[in-house]
Amino acid sequence: MIPAAFDYVRAESAEDAVAQLAEHGDEAKLLAGGMSLLPLMKLRLATPAVLVDVGRVSELSYVRDAGDHVAIGALTRHRDVETNDVLSRECGVLRAVASQVGDNQVRHRGTIGGSIAHGDPASDLPAALLALDATFVAQGPAGTREIAASEFFQGFLETALAPDELLCEIRVPKTGADGFAFEKFSRRAQDFATVGVVAVRTSAATHVGLINMGSTPLRATAVERALAQGATAADAAARAADGTEPSADLNASVEYREHLARVLVRRALGAI
């Protein structure tokens, strides 16, 4: 399987990438690690006329302690998130989640920004960032803007990013080295989650993100509300599938996904 023909341009900087997008319009797509886009192009489910390769924009590959939050460049690879020292102290949950994305080969190329911009409800990092109340910074022709994670994921593979915008930074609150749990259920090694749960305890509340329980990554709002009202972990976990609309596929029926969400939330809450 070989992608349909396209023109290839290499962006030298974030600014250059935005200029290239503006020049080529709707026909262009950004290429980061290629771990989601290239498989789609090989199946010809995506046929961009122009690929703007941002893979070498090293100014967007960093993890920085920014005082009240940690700033992560969109081009930071899963491998670099998984092994980062600042994150191990300040936001251990992201390291743990990144370490279970695909396999070593995928993590050597795939980026956190690509994972978010792709907007796949089955992906691990989007649900984690939703649970963390992260903020995303996008750069477009008119400058930069901040988008809250809660506003970002709008539908299946649909995000708040405009076609001429580049996701450049991810800002995560400092939640510490521990106080989190990541429960990923899949039947095969290296696979996407059939259902996954990310739970993070902050000083104020417990946040729960759900993977693959609808057309976007979700927060288990009924669970969070129950916990805030003093419910036990077991009682709160029973609400894990409330308000979700998981789909059925060859791995799981709707009922099975709902069951998994309740079991995995219970395990996650038990672990933090």
Add this chain to the structure above:
Amino acid sequence: MKVGVTVNGTAQEHDVEPRTLLVHYLREDCGLTGTKVGCDTSSCGACTVLVDGESVKSCTMLAVQADGATATTIEGLANGEAMHPVQQAFHEHHGLQCGYCTAGMVMAAVSLLEETPDPSERDVRIGIEGNLCRCTGYHNIVESVLAAAEQMRTQPR
């Protein structure tokens, strides 16, 4: 488009279409057919090679993305007649059956041991989870990688 890659220590330059996958570049333009295509869908790892020292699935990377990089394929591991410790360990511990997954398994293992020189059995099993063996010879593959790790720690090349 002109693409220059240092493959197994030799500078290569070829004119390729941007859509050329790295695996096809290595096999067809560079003539290095040791790297195999298995699934062609990023799942099996048979096409694993090293780019700048790290394992990647070469069926899911464009040759143009490797422009300016160094690549190592199975052909580049041995030092003359002397096999790489991972190759030697697969040989001694019978880490292959039909051999189709082997080039990719060995490359994934080389990258894993670079990152994790003293792995537990579990580290090895997780470290090669991106590589499937249709002959299901995982037991001896894991033995081979553990033996290679030991060899490389005690007697670095």
